Amino acid sequence: MLKTLLMCLCVLLYSQHLLATDTLLVKKQAFEIAEFTTQNGKTISPVRVGWEAYGHLNADKSNAILITHFFSGTSHAAGKYQPSDPATGYWDAIIGPGKAIDTNKFYVISVDTLVNANVFDPNVITTGPATINPATGKPWGLTFPVVTIADFVEVQRHLLDSLGITQLHAVIGASMGSFQAIEWAVRYPERVKRLIPVIGTAYLDAWAAVRLERWAYPIKQDPAWRNGNYYDYGQPLHGLRTAVAYITQDALYPTAFNARFSEPADDVAPHQDILAPFSAWQELMAQAQTRAAVQDANHILYLIRASQLYRAGMGDNWQQALSQVKAKTLFLPATGDQLLLPTMSQRSAAVMPPPTVSYAEIPGDFGHLDGIVNISAVAEQIALFLN
Amino acid sequence: MLKTLLMCLCVLLYSQHLLATDTLLVKKQAFEIAEFTTQNGKTISPVRVGWEAYGHLNADKSNAILITHFFSGTSHAAGKYQPSDPATGYWDAIIGPGKAIDTNKFYVISVDTLVNANVFDPNVITTGPATINPATGKPWGLTFPVVTIADFVEVQRHLLDSLGITQLHAVIGASMGSFQAIEWAVRYPERVKRLIPVIGTAYLDAWAAVRLERWAYPIKQDPAWRNGNYYDYGQPLHGLRTAVAYITQDALYPTAFNARFSEPADDVAPHQDILAPFSAWQELMAQAQTRAAVQDANHILYLIRASQLYRAGMGDNWQQALSQVKAKTLFLPATGDQLLLPTMSQRSAAVMPPPTVSYAEIPGDFGHLDGIVNISAVAEQIALFLN
Structure with missing residues (x-):
């Protein structure tokens, strides 16, 4: 009787909480693999990653949806850790009770990747150059093996295996998350029922690989980088900040960028002094510095490399690898994307059997970033596709 | 009689030469201004620039067309200096006898800008940080004043004044050349009859200014740059080459870029070694190194600054400055341009009186560079507009 009353009270409080904030409360959990072998045959002992989940796994474990995160992202796809958190997870607009990815129906799970950018965020758990190699007691640094999107997928598969989840109702990911989602469908065609690559592509071409290398360049040129061995001295903050700034700009269409940063015409000093910077540059760098505070420069280099190396299979x-996919697929590029162009989604979709694959574009002023901030524009398509 | 015979022979030889190679032979000339005052109130003594011309100036000097060059360009818009030259000027497809800009009708003239990138090209004459300041007997370095698109225009105006040309049938320029062309029409509305901004814009926004600053970054981060004082030590070749490589990529749409550089999937080393570069990166750098051989790092910084500062007037x-233009105007952006987007041409055109302004797009796989390599796609529109 008391137990039932308490349960009712809990449910009531939980519902009220939802009612009050419309926000899920979530908890970061840790998953460990004692010994993990990478695609290039190296060993990482142990691998430890964070994960979180929203909704409830049903009895036959058939209602799981995996969300794979983007380059600068984490497994925090929805909800808040504390009601006082200033922001929700990045796709909170579409993940939650009654939302497009309905947590009343689905068990939604997301995992921090290896070499996650935000390694110093207290809510991120990852393994990479900045984490301690137990064999030496020191950070891995550049002795950490090159890891790939396929490695990210294998870590996720280990976690799902440990939870007894053998079927995925869907895998959904934005940008670098789309690479992981596609790789899931390629490697495990029998396990993945539905696939949604958002602002994604099944291949990185020379143009994109070089664009990404330009993010790495400021880090590698920073003398404080010390060929990756900076852990005793402090981060190459100048290079790291610049890399984050470039990533920020490349993810934004000019319309959204110009709405946020000062017009060059308002600056006087650059007309007098060749070394005087524009306000827009300084503002971008200041914003990047804030974001870089929880990031690690080597982790950024490894994420760049994992992305550059990606192609399905x-x-x-x-193309041949992608043609083996059995999942029903929905490509959702952003119309204004100048980083992973809609043509990349189109070329990817073109090699899949027409009855399996569909395509819609996300409108907006943000370009690549519309895949995150404007995802609600395609919420209905996602809901329809999942049900 | 002998004189007439010689003249006929010359004309005959000239025509035959044209017939044989279909190529104009042109000559670089030098123009000097003893003392030039810049927009920001500094003095350059002297300014010396190169120029070349195709066709003949008519008796009332009313048939001149000024071609203003792009960032990495020179005044070599058409023809060859020697029949054995490996290539013609960059717009030879539209400038010449019987071509869209018909040198049988028009006197086409082009001028090397101040701080021209290719200062060490024997066919370029320019004044900038790498040239000797007679007051000190040493290169100007960063004591050279910040110069603007308006300064480029004023140098050209001095030259035209010296030739007695007070009317321009048209001013036509691509990219940074479009800034100069627009500035001509804004500053001298009575002198400019027609205006063609190709892959152009009447303003640089925060997004574009930051993109351009990213070209400057590798130069400024190169220790060999020495805050601009490298002339006793040799150029910051690593930074300069990287800047040129970035300019190359930003001017190319992915389709054309990928056709020229190796696919990342063909590289094995980057999957084993985090420091191993992709072939595409190395190929791009090698190509940039060749182009950088005649360029100066500080000149690139000054060209970046002149471009960043540009807005009409x-x-x-x-917008107000542009609304004063009297020239009949034809905007010709390239559909795939990701550097100066067609929307910039559209926004520029939108503030001009509708009967004055027209608009057409250049198709192609090259993006921004379609304004140079695919200009013949709009040759008919240009010819019609000029006649």
């Missing part, structure tokens, strides 16, 4: 014929 | 209201 990780072999020499991504 | 150089004041705080480019």
Whole structure:
């Protein structure tokens, strides 16, 4: 009787909480693999990553949806850790009770990748160059093996296996998350029922690989980087900040960028002094510095490399690999994307069997970032596709 | 009689030469201004620039067309200096006898800008940080004043004044050349009859200014740059080459870029070694190194600054300045341009009186560079507009 009363009270409080904030409360959990072998044959002992989940796994464990995160992201896809958190997870607009990815129906799970950018965020758990290699008692640094999107997927598979989840109702990911989602459908065609690559592509071409290398350049040129061995001295903050600034700009269409940063015409000093910076540059760098505070420069280099190496199946014929996918697929590029162009989604979709694949574009002023901030524009398509 | 015979022979040889190679032969000339005052009130003594011309100036000097060059360009818009030259000027497809800009009708003239990138090209004459300041006997370095698009225009105006040319049938320029062309029409509305901004804009916004600053970054981060004082030590070649590589990529749409550089999937080393570069990166750098051989790092910084500062009229209201233009105007952006987006041409055109302004897009796979390599796609529109 008391137990029932308490349960009712809890449910009531929980519902009221939802009513009051419309926000899920979530908890970061840790998952460990004692010994993990990478795609290039190296060993990481142990791998430890964070994960979180929203909703409830049903009895036959058939209602799981995996959300794979983007380059600068974490597994915090929805909800808050504390009601006082200033922001929710990045796709809170579409993940939650009654939302497009309905947590009343689905068990939604997300995992921090290896070499996650935000390694110093207290809510992120990852393994990479900045974490301690127990064999030496020191940070891995550049002795950490090159890891790939396929490695990220294998870590997630280990976690799902440990939870007894053998079927995925869907895998959904934005940008670098789309690479992981596609790789899931390629490697495990029998396990993945539905696939949604958002602002995504099944291959990185020379143009994109070089664009990404330009993010790495400021880090590698910073003398404080010390060829990756900076852990005894402090981060190459100048290079890291610049890399984060470039990532920020490349993810934004000019309309959204110009709405946030000062017009060059308002600056007087740059007309007098060749070394005087524009306000827009300084503002961008200041914003990047704040974001870089929880990031690690080497982790950024490893994420760049994992992204550059991506093509479906990780072999020499991504088209052939992609044609093996059995999942029903919905490509959702952003119309104004100048980083992973809609043509990349189109080329990817073109090699999949037409009855399996559909395509819609996300409108907006943010370009690539519309895949995150404007995802509600395609909420209905996502809901329809999942049900 | 002998004189007439010689003249006929010359004309005959000239025509035959044209017939044989279909190529104009042109000659670089030098123009000097003893003392030039810049927009920001500094003095350059002397200014010396190169120029070349195609066709003949008519008796009332009313048939001149000024071609203003792009960032990495020179006044070599058409023809060859020697029949054995490996390439013609950059717009040879539209400038010449019987071509869209018909040198049988028009006197086409082009001028090397101040701080021209290719200062060490024997066919370029320019004044900038790498040239000798007679007052000190040493290169100007960063004591050279910040110069603007309006300064480029004023140098050209001095030259035209010296030739007695007070009317321009048209001013036509691509990219940074479009800034100069627009500035001509804004500053001298009575002198400019027609205006063609190709892959152009009447303003640089925060997004574009920051993109351009990213070209400057590798130069400024190169220790060999020595805050601009490298002339006793040799150029900051690593930074300069990287800047040129970035300019190359930003001017190319992915389709054309990928056709020229190796696919990342063909590289094995980057999957094993985090420091191993992709072939595409190395190829791009090698190509940039070749182009950088005649360029100066500080000149690139000054060209970046001149471009960043540009807005029509150089004041705080480019829209108002542009609305004063009297020239009949034809905007020709490139559909795939990701550097100066077609929307910039559209926004520029929108503030001009509708009967004056027209608009067409250049198709192609090259993006921004379509304004140079694919200009023949709009040759008919240009010819029609000029006649």
